[in-house]
Amino acid sequence: MFLFAVYALLSLGGVTMVLPFMVMLASSFASGYDYSRHAPVLRALWNRNDRFMRSVATCFARFPRDVFPEAPESWTTWQSVAQDRAGVDRFADAILEPLTNRTLYAEWRQAAERYREAAACWDIHRTVCNYDPRDVQPFTGSFLTSFLAETHLPVARADWTPPVGDAKYDLWCRFKDSYRARMVARGDYVCRTVPVVEVAADGTARRGAAALRDCLRKALAVQFIEHGRRDFFLSAFDNYRLVAQYLFVRGRAFVNTLLLVVFSVLAALIVNPLAAYALSRFRMKGGERIIMFLLATMAFPAAVTAIPGFILIRDLGLLNTLAALVLPTVASGMSIFILKGFFDALPRELYEAAAIDGAGEWTVFTKITLPMTTPILAVNALNHFVAAYNSWEWAFLVCQKESQWTIAVWMYQMSREMAGQPWCVMAGFVIVSIPTALVFLLCQKVILRGIVLPSMK
Numbered sequence: 001m002f003l004f005a006v007y008a009l010l011s012l013g014g015v016t017m018v019l020p021f022m023v024m025l026a027s028s029f030a031s032g033y034d035y036s037r038h039a040p041v042l043r044a045l046w047n048r049n050d051r052f053m054r055s056v057a058t059c060f061a062r063f064p065r066d067v068f069p070e071a072p073e074s075w076t077t078w079q080s081v082a083q084d085r086a087g088v089d090r091f092a093d094a095i096l097e098p099l100t101n102r103t104l105y106a107e108w109r110q111a112a113e114r115y116r117e118a119a120a121c122w123d124i125h126r127t128v129c130n131y132d133p134r135d136v137q138p139f140t141g142s143f144l145t146s147f148l149a150e151t152h153l154p155v156a157r158a159d160w161t162p163p164v165g166d167a168k169y170d171l172w173c174r175f176k177d178s179y180r181a182r183m184v185a186r187g188d189y190v191c192r193t194v195p196v197v198e199v200a201a202d203g204t205a206r207r208g209a210a211a212l213r214d215c216l217r218k219a220l221a222v223q224f225i226e227h228g229r230r231d232f233f234l235s236a237f238d239n240y241r242l243v244a245q246y247l248f249v250r251g252r253a254f255v256n257t258l259l260l261v262v263f264s265v266l267a268a269l270i271v272n273p274l275a276a277y278a279l280s281r282f283r284m285k286g287g288e289r290i291i292m293f294l295l296a297t298m299a300f301p302a303a304v305t306a307i308p309g310f311i312l313i314r315d316l317g318l319l320n321t322l323a324a325l326v327l328p329t330v331a332s333g334m335s336i337f338i339l340k341g342f343f344d345a346l347p348r349e350l351y352e353a354a355a356i357d358g359a360g361e362w363t364v365f366t367k368i369t370l371p372m373t374t375p376i377l378a379v380n381a382l383n384h385f386v387a388a389y390n391s392w393e394w395a396f397l398v399c400q401k402e403s404q405w406t407i408a409v410w411m412y413q414m415s416r417e418m419a420g421q422p423w424c425v426m427a428g429f430v431i432v433s434i435p436t437a438l439v440f441l442l443c444q445k446v447i448l449r450g451i452v453l454p455s456m457k
Contacts, residue, residue, distance in 0.1 A: 036082060054232065067217050108222050115212070124193075246414050268381070322404075328394070
């Protein structure tokens with residue numbers, strides 16, 4: 001019973017660690033429609049109705065009640081739609097199930113083709129676009145989450161005159177037209193740029209508005225039947241496409257991070273063992289005071305030491321350099337303290353036997369001491385890797401140039417710029433967590449091998 005209770009607690013602990021990661025992983029494939037669910041598995045992966053609503057959500061900022069007037073009145077935002085799972089199933093079934101009839105499907109497909117022909121030649125000034133910020137970068141040169149607010153433009157009013165000649169508005173029109181061109185090139189029936197019917201001053205719509213909305217309704221259904229799975233996976237992996245462009249194309253984030261991690265780990269594995277070996281082996285006068293001094297450095301939080309550290313790096317002329325990132329993290333009071341305690345526990349007979357055989361001090365250190373401290377060195381290497389890889393505050397403070405930013409700094413910037421698209425931020429968190437997980441697993445094997453085997457001997 002005791003062992004059963006131990007394993008039950010360990011299993012519960014494992015679930016509490018895995019579940020948040022599963023939620024983060026599922027959220028990285030989500031969109032503005034289903035992100036608010038925070039589920040460990042996307043429902044759209046196995047539910048056809050959810051995929052349909054997600055495909056409709058790509059074309060409209062809000063639920064299109066004029067296209068689907070029979071929808072529940074409570075569906076005001078896509079978040080409210082996503083929370084009503086039973087209603088989504090009933091609504092999507094009512095639209096998609098009749099298309100199992102081949103005759104009806106052929107009629108709807110013809111209506112979808114008519115809509116595509118009308119949308120392709122529609123006046124671009126009389127359209128609205130529920131754009132994806134991930135598609136903005138090729139046009140503006142930057143990843144903007146707010147391109148142009150079209151809600152204040154009365155595009156539906158017949159007396160409205162578009163501001164032709166305005167550089168920003170012309171760029172916006174070219175951007176909207178790119179969606180239509182991609183729609184035609186891919187053989188789609190509907191895209192994010194949707195035509196808007198003109199409305200007169202008395203509120204009456206242009207003739208043929210009802211027919212256009214009916215064709216749009218059918219085009220959405222046919223689009224999903226023919227390209228639903230493709231659109232779903234393209235949309236899901238677009239989050240990772242944006243993150244890859246943001247982290248690995250802009251600047252030298254990957255190279256800077258790789259150099260920082262390699263030099264930080266190597267320097268820590270050289271300096272800390274040497275200092276600990278000297279304090280343990282030679283029993284120098286005042287050694288205990290030195291240890292207390294090293295431990296005292298841990299009493300100050302990073303925010304307190306950041307200012308004097310920055311002033312020192314500035315006075316040395318090392319700002320915006322790799323040395324500014326590596327040098328402050330080389331020596332660690334805790335690492336030296338732990339290594340010294342491990343060296344003190346080694347049998348003194350080993351050193352006496354090495355001295356009788358004529359081994360020098362460097363040979364004793366490299367051939368006898370270090371091989372026996374593999375588990376502690378692995379722990380130190382892992383700690384310094386995690387600290388160097390995840391440290392963005394210090395890297396952002398001493399390296400103001402974007403060319404010197406690391407992945408952690410770029411990820412911090414992305415989390416701020418893409419705050420309106422948290423699903424893209426989640427994809428970034430998944431990507432940046434992969435190296436840490438791999439290194440931890442590799443170091444875990446070394447630690448277990450170094451602890452278990454010596455104790456058995």
